[in-house]
Amino acid sequence: MGTSSAVRKEAEALRREIEEHNRRYYVLDDPSIPDAEYDRLFRRLQEIEALHPELMSEDSPTHRVGGNPVSEFSEVRHRTPMLSLSNAFSPEEIEAFDERIRKALDVDRVAYSVEPKFDGLAVSLTYRDGVFIQGATRGDGATGEDVSANLRTVRSIPLRLPRDAGSGDLEVRGEVLMFLADFEKLNHRQRAAGAKEFVNPRNAAAGSLRQLDSRITAQRPLRFFAYGVGTPDPAWRTHSEVLDRLSGFGFPVAGERESASGASGLMAYFNKVGALRDRLPYAIDGVVYKVDRLDWQQALGFISRAPRFAIAHKFPAQEELTEVVGIDVQVGRTGALTPVARLKPVFVGGVTVTNATLHNEDELRRKDVRVGDTVVVRRAGDVIPEVVSVLHDRRPGGTTPFSMPVACPACGSAVTKSPDEAVARCSGGLFCPAQRKQALLHFASRRAMDIEGLGEKLVDQLVDAGVVDTPADLYGLDIATLSRLDRMAEKSASNLLAALEKSRHATLQRFVYALGIRNVGESTARDLAMHFGSLGRMMAASTEELESVPDVGPIVAKSIRQFFDEPHNLQVIDELRRAGVAWVEGGGRPAREPGKSKTFVLTGTLPTMTRDEARAMIEAKGHKVAGSVSKKTDFLVAGEDSGSKLSKARELGVTVLDEGEFLKIIKALE
DNA sequence: CGTCCTCGAGTTCC
DNA sequence: CTCGAGGACG
Numbered sequence: 001m002g003t004s005s006a007v008r009k010e011a012e013a014l015r016r017e018i019e020e021h022n023r024r025y026y027v028l029d030d031p032s033i034p035d036a037e038y039d040r041l042f043r044r045l046q047e048i049e050a051l052h053p054e055l056m057s058e059d060s061p062t063h064r065v066g067g068n069p070v071s072e073f074s075e076v077r078h079r080t081p082m083l084s085l086s087n088a089f090s091p092e093e094i095e096a097f098d099e100r101i102r103k104a105l106d107v108d109r110v111a112y113s114v115e116p117k118f119d120g121l122a123v124s125l126t127y128r129d130g131v132f133i134q135g136a137t138r139g140d141g142a143t144g145e146d147v148s149a150n151l152r153t154v155r156s157i158p159l160r161l162p163r164d165a166g167s168g169d170l171e172v173r174g175e176v177l178m179f180l181a182d183f184e185k186l187n188h189r190q191r192a193a194g195a196k197e198f199v200n201p202r203n204a205a206a207g208s209l210r211q212l213d214s215r216i217t218a219q220r221p222l223r224f225f226a227y228g229v230g231t232p233d234p235a236w237r238t239h240s241e242v243l244d245r246l247s248g249f250g251f252p253v254a255g256e257r258e259s260a261s262g263a264s265g266l267m268a269y270f271n272k273v274g275a276l277r278d279r280l281p282y283a284i285d286g287v288v289y290k291v292d293r294l295d296w297q298q299a300l301g302f303i304s305r306a307p308r309f310a311i312a313h314k315f316p317a318q319e320e321l322t323e324v325v326g327i328d329v330q331v332g333r334t335g336a337l338t339p340v341a342r343l344k345p346v347f348v349g350g351v352t353v354t355n356a357t358l359h360n361e362d363e364l365r366r367k368d369v370r371v372g373d374t375v376v377v378r379r380a381g382d383v384i385p386e387v388v389s390v391l392h393d394r395r396p397g398g399t400t401p402f403s404m405p406v407a408c409p410a411c412g413s414a415v416t417k418s419p420d421e422a423v424a425r426c427s428g429g430l431f432c433p434a435q436r437k438q439a440l441l442h443f444a445s446r447r448a449m450d451i452e453g454l455g456e457k458l459v460d461q462l463v464d465a466g467v468v469d470t471p472a473d474l475y476g477l478d479i480a481t482l483s484r485l486d487r488m489a490e491k492s493a494s495n496l497l498a499a500l501e502k503s504r505h506a507t508l509q510r511f512v513y514a515l516g517i518r519n520v521g522e523s524t525a526r527d528l529a530m531h532f533g534s535l536g537r538m539m540a541a542s543t544e545e546l547e548s549v550p551d552v553g554p555i556v557a558k559s560i561r562q563f564f565d566e567p568h569n570l571q572v573i574d575e576l577r578r579a580g581v582a583w584v585e586g587g588g589r590p591a592r593e594p595g596k597s598k599t600f601v602l603t604g605t606l607p608t609m610t611r612d613e614a615r616a617m618i619e620a621k622g623h624k625v626a627g628s629v630s631k632k633t634d635f636l637v638a639g640e641d642s643g644s645k646l647s648k649a650r651e652l653g654v655t656v657l658d659e660g661e662f663l664k665i666i667k668a669l670e
Numbered sequence: 671c672g673t674c675c676t677c678g679a680g681t682t683c684c
Numbered sequence: 685c686t687c688g689a690g691g692a693c694g
Contacts, residue, residue, distance in 0.1 A: 332680060340681085357681055359687075384682055384685060422688065423679095519690075521678045551677075553691050627685095630675055 007048060011055050014045040018061045019159065026156035026223065027252045059131045059159040063152045066215030073145035073212075076136040079171065080230040082124060083141060083302070085288065085312040091267055097289070097311050098263040104308070105296055113239040113292040114269045115257040117312050118225055119202050119283040120177030121209060123151065127170045130161040137209065150209055151176070153218035156225075158250040165249045171230030172251060178205045179281045182221035199376055199389055200319060201283050223282070226251035238292045256280075259292065270313050277315070286314035319388065322346035324373045327358070327402050331410045331434035333442050334518060335425040339364050339402065341375070341387055348377055348385070356385040360422045361404050370399040410434035430568070436470075437463050439516050443471040447522055448514035449506060452499040453492065461485050471514070472575035474500060506583040508535060515569070518559040527551060528560075534585040535573075539564045598623045598669065599632055603646060604639030606659045617666055629654060637662045 018041050025031045046062050049055055088094055101110050122138040135151030136144040151157055154176065161170070178186070183201040190197050198204035208220035226246045228239070236242055240259060247253045256276070260269045266289050273287050291297050291309040300309040326342040339358040346353055356377060358364045367390060369375060374394040375387045404424050406415055413428030426432050430439065437459050444451035444459075451474070462468040467481055477500070482493035506514070512535070513525035520528070531549045532538040538560075546557035563569055600618050602611045602625060614637060615625045629636055629648040636649040636656045649656050657665060 330680090334679075336680075338680065351683060353682080355682065359680085363687090379682090386686095420689095519678070523677060551691065555690060626676070627678095628676075632675075 007052060008055060011045060011048045011052075014041055014048070015057075015060055018042060018045060022061065022064075022155045023158070023250050027250060058133065061159065063149075063159070064155060064218060066153050066213065066218035067149055069213035069215075070149070071212065073147060073210075076134065076139075076144050076146045078124060078136070078139075078142060078144060078230075081141050082122060082138045082144070082173065083306055085310055086303075086306045087286075088311050088313050091263075094266050094270075094289075094311075094313060095263045098266065101291060101300065101309070104300055109261055110296075111259055111261045111292045112266060112289045113243070113257065114260045114266065114287060114289050115227065115243075115254045116273055116280070116284040117286040117288045117314070118175040118177050118227075118254075119285040120175040120205050120225075121202075123147070123174065123176050123209075123224075124230065125151065125157060125172045125174070127161055127165070127172065129167045130163070130165050132157065132159045145210075147209055149214040150211060150217040151224075153214055154222045154224050156223050156252050161249045166233070172226050172246065173228045173230065174224055174226035174251070176205055176209055176222055176224050177201065177282055178208075178221055179223060180283065181281065182223075186221060197389075199391070224252060226253055227288075232294055236294060238294060239290050239297070240292055242294075260289070266313070274315060284315075286312050288312050318348065319376055319378045320346045320348040321374055321391070322353075322377055324369060324371055324375055324387075326371055327369070329405060329409050331408060331426055331432065331438070333435060333438035333516060335408075335428065335432065335435050336423045337404060337408070337415060337426060338423075339404070341369060343375075343377065346377060348379055351379075353377055353379070353385040356387050358387060361417075361424060362422050364402055368401060370395065370402060372396045372399050408432055408434070433463055440468065440471060440474070442516045443514045444474075444503075445514075448510055449503040450510075451496075451503045453496045454499070458496075470572045470575070472572050472579055475504070475576070475579035475581065504580050504582060506581065508533075508583045508585055511535070511581070511583045512538070515563070515573075517563040519556045520560060524549075524551060524556065535583075598634040599626050600624065601626050601629050601633050601636045601645060601649070601654075603636065606637070606639040608659065614662065621666065621669055623669065635662070635665065 018038070021031070021033060021038050021041070042061070045060070049060065049062055088097060098110065102108065124136050124138070124144065125132060126134040126136075132152065133148075134146065135148045135157075136146055138144050152159065178201040180201055183198070183204055186204060187197045198207065204220070205222060208217050208222055211217045211220075227243070229242055229246070232242055233245075236245065240257075243253050243257060256273060258269060260266050269289075270287055273284070277284060289311055291300065297307070297309040300307070302308060323344040324341050325344055328340050328342060330338045330340055332338060338360065341356045341358055343354055343356060358367070358369060367387060369387055369390055372395070374391045376389050376391070378386050378388045404415065404417075407413065408415055408426035408428055411426065411428040411432035411434065413426050413432060415424050416427050417424040426435065428435065430436050437456075440459050440463070441454075441456065443449055444454040449471075454474070459468075462477075462485070465485060467477070467485075468474055477497065479490070479493050479497070482496065483490065507529070509522075509526045509529040512520065512528055513522050527549050528538055528546075532541065541560075543554070543557040543561050546552055546560055547554065552560075600623060602614055606614060618625050626633060629645050629652065631652055633649070633652070633654045636645060636654050638646050638649075638656050638658065646656065648654075
């Protein structure tokens with residue numbers, strides 16, 4: 001007795017329907033039924049297949065939940081080798097690539113098919129008579145691993161192709177990857193389950209694809225994008241056509257693919273995708289250019305192991321692996337001890353990174369960075385290098401956890417750490433040469449006294465030579481003293497003296513800021529200057545009086561009082577005065593009526609002005625510049641390469657201005 | 671007392 | 685830029 005044809009038909013219909021929903025969800029990103037309904041269909045099909053095992057088929061979507069674990073993967077020899085692409089990093093190399101091709105083909109202009117280069121894992125999928133029969137990793141290009149069971153669980157890989165895909169064998173090539181949002185969610189889940197988190201989406205995808213138990217792979221949010229075939233159908237003319245066909249067969253294909261011609265067209269595409277990069281849902285590490293005409297591809301052939309007709313134009317890596325060669329401790333102006341990782345130089349985000357801050361002891365302990373560790377380094381927010389994580393399985397034997405020194409590395413004073421603070425501090429105060437140097441650098445900094453030419457190297461020399469101890473000593477320097485220092489020619493010495501001379505004329509705000517009182521930054525210094533109008537009144541104020549200044553509470557008031565109660569500080573201020581340092585007493589600009597002042601936030605690089613210039617224009621009109629975007633922000637002035645602030649502003653509905661609009665608005669405001 | 675917003679401080683590389 | 689913490693405000 002055979003299975004009734006009604007059941008057979010129902011199973012067939014369910015498979016088609018489920019696969020169509022998979023396609024709508026994973027390929028078209030446009031689901032048409034709720035998840036619960038999908039689950040119902042899926043369970044019904046599982047039920048039928050359990051009752052009628054003879055109805056099981058290779059291409060049934062029920063295989064997508066995974067099957068029994070295997071002990072190892074078998075090897076698969078690729079029928080057409082999976083080659084790698086040559087890489088290019090500069091416009092010159094792209095120019096050369098285009099020229100090489102034009103010469104070889106003896107034509108003036110070449111059309112290219114261009115697409116993003118996914119940062120995932122290359123795989124090859126084999127279909128026989130339209131049914132998925134095998135999937136393999138790239139391996140060494142000639143031989144890979146059979147990961148069919150795992151690839152079957154990837155929902156965006158069709159298990160059966162439409163009729164127009166033809167009969168016979170078709171080998172589809174593409175990339176398996178994980179969307180960034182899915183990766184975050186997965187890591188969140190791993191964390192909640194106490195399991196190991198993945199370093200990045202690429203590693204997560206690789207680990208998932210190489211699971212021996214495909215039921216685990218089925219739980220991982222893998223995606224697939226097709227970018228080519230093993231051997232194209234002889235009727236197909238161009239690579240663009242290949243991609244069109246693949247898309248027609250139900251494979252996801254990069255939406256950002258285009259045509260371009262000439263080196264300038266390639267560069268324009270590279271720049272366009274580069275600007276788009278952060279908004280893509282997946283990680284890419286560059287773009288790929290391929291000669292579009294397939295007959296030309298054939299004519300160009302291969303150089304050793306890479307096709308001559310294609311090239312990968314790569315972005316500078318945003319994350320790299322490197323080794324921690326040491327962990328030093330730096331002493332800041334306030335005595336804060338900061339551990340810094342010394343790294344084996346690594347090129348990441350367009351620059352060579354050798355140092356990365358580890359912030360403080362808590363952070364360091366959380367990440368447990370040790371000397372000898374292999375770490376992932378990233379340039380956070382475009383600039384500052386950061387140790388993202390440690391590869392624990394690459395840790396050599398015999399390492400020990402880092403611990404903060406008990407004595408200051410610069411002066412040997414005791415290190416203290418109050419339990420409610422994250423940072424450890426040197427208790428040496430100005431006895432500590434490191435703190436003295438930092439205090440001098442702060443005094444000389446642009447926003448403070450603005451002494452041009454007084455940088456780290458020079459301060460080191462001056463302090464080490466015992467010539468300068470306090471800011472007041474700077475104004476006692478002369479040519480004779482300076483010329484005794486190394487690397488100090490007459491020219492630079494007289495430049496420094498001129499800069500010092502210029503800095504004698506300050507404002508009260510700048511001078512107070514330059515003193516480096518704990519918890520008193522630029523903004524508080526301005527409020528203080530405005531409220532008291534003179535240094536004398538400020539120095540005489542009680543903590544109660546100080547607290548009546550906006551943004552000054554008990555802690556800041558105490559810091560100020562302590563500073564002015566310290567005889568050494570009074571002496572330095574007195575010496576500075578006698579050295580001719582003077583400032584305009586009085587409050588600077590008058591306070592604007594509340595409600596009339598607008599808050600601006602600046603971000604990115606403006607086309608014709610610096611951020612400081614923009615800031616000066618805003619403040620000259622009595623408006624405010626804040627550091628971060630919040631609900632109270634009135635305008636965000638955004639230039640090139642604005643990052644998180646721009647997205648935050650969009651989220652909160654804050655008005656975003658470009659430079660032109662900003663200039664108009666600032667003129668219109670009182 | 672909790673929450674939100676700012677400010678201060680520290681940091682890297684060219 | 686990011687983090688932590690001080691201050692304002694409900």
